[in-house]
Amino acid sequence: MKIGDAAAESNLSVKTVRYYADTGLVTPGRSESGYREYDATTVQKLRFVARARGFGFSVAECRELLSLYEDDGRASADVKRIAEAKIEALDRKLAELHELRDELSRVAMACAGDERAQCPILDRFAEI
Amino acid sequence: MKIGDAAAESNLSVKTVRYYADTGLVTPGRSESGYREYDATTVQKLRFVARARGFGFSVAECRELLSLYEDDGRASADVKRIAEAKIEALDRKLAELHELRDELSRVAMACAGDERAQCPILDRFAEI
DNA sequence: ATAGAGGTTCCAGTGAGGGGAGACTTAAAT
DNA sequence: ATTTAAGTCTCCCCTCACTGGAACCTCTAT
Structure with a gap:
């Protein structure tokens, strides 16, 4: 084919x-x-x-x-080892993204989201 | 500088x-x-x-x-909109990775991880 | 005067393909 | 039998966010 x-x-x-x-x-x-x-x-x-x-x-x-x-x-052990390494990598990635998501969410929640310039999100990025 | x-x-x-x-x-x-x-x-x-x-x-x-x-x-609304879009993207990514992680974990759990060739992980990938 | 640290530009490569050009082959419709 | 359309071929550039290296230049300290 x-x-x-x-x-x-x-x-x-x-x-x-x-x-x-x-x-x-x-x-x-x-x-x-x-x-x-x-x-x-x-x-x-x-x-x-x-x-x-x-x-x-x-x-x-x-x-x-x-x-x-x-x-x-x-040996199925060789396959399992690769899979478990991937699971651990996924867990690390998940933890990282979760933490990011939560902090971003917290900061965004504090933002009025109106026509004013004052913005906690930008403040967070500009933090000294 | x-x-x-x-x-x-x-x-x-x-x-x-x-x-x-x-x-x-x-x-x-x-x-x-x-x-x-x-x-x-x-x-x-x-x-x-x-x-x-x-x-x-x-x-x-x-x-x-x-x-x-x-x-x-x-307007802080413009910043908030960007942040919320990112949060939603993170949520989608998290959901996807989580699902992946769980199914991989289930499949890996079923693998004996010994010296035999039989392996549910490979079977899952080779699935007809 | 010279060594070394740090700056400059440009080129190539990463992962995993996507887009498209120009040439060719094949299959279908006339 | 011919034409047309679809499929395939190779080749090259593009993505993203840099990183590494080569060759060269500038500044500082000894």
Whole structure:
């Protein structure tokens, strides 16, 4: 199957699928005329990567997960370690964003939001 | 004051301060020899931007906030609107990350994490 | 006089693609 | 059989907010 169908079947854009081939994440064949040719296995890998990306894994992490996926001799512990590191990273990010959100919310609440110039939000950013 | 001191006083890197000058976010003067010259007002603007960036605002948003900060005739409503839009964006991001975190956590919990190949995490990504 | 610290410009790269040009191939409609 | 439309190819520039480095210049201290 050609790239357009492979993209549709994996819920990725054609540009993204081409990018994944360019960076060696998947290796489609080539037709005589030079078109990339995707077989079922390769499309399945694309889908795998699309889902892992959706879970917040970087392309580099997807590469690692994909090689474990392809490795019959893998240990599930290796996969779990990657997932747990990602969960911890998500927790850190969540805590940071939450704190930001709360302080911004506090400051915004104190702002009258009228036609006057006085503004606690700007004051907070300008704080000496 | 020269760029190194301005950077130190605003908790930014020299590279960042130069970038902000290149993109017109702040406009330092120039000494005869060509060095950027930062006065107190300009350093204060750098500090303002550094804090706003720390709150998650993009440089473009900082530009907008900075122009309100400099505008004596501003209405605090304009600032509040920007802040509330950012809070809503943060809420959306938080909800998304939280959902991700929880599902990843559920899936990881189901993984034995041993030397066997069977892995619910990979299964989840490979799901048909 | 010279060493070193700090300044200048410009170029390249990051992650993960998106947009578009110009050339080519393929599939469908006439 | 021909034409047209859609799809694909490579290539290059753009994003965001910087960071790193090279080559060169200026200032200060010894």
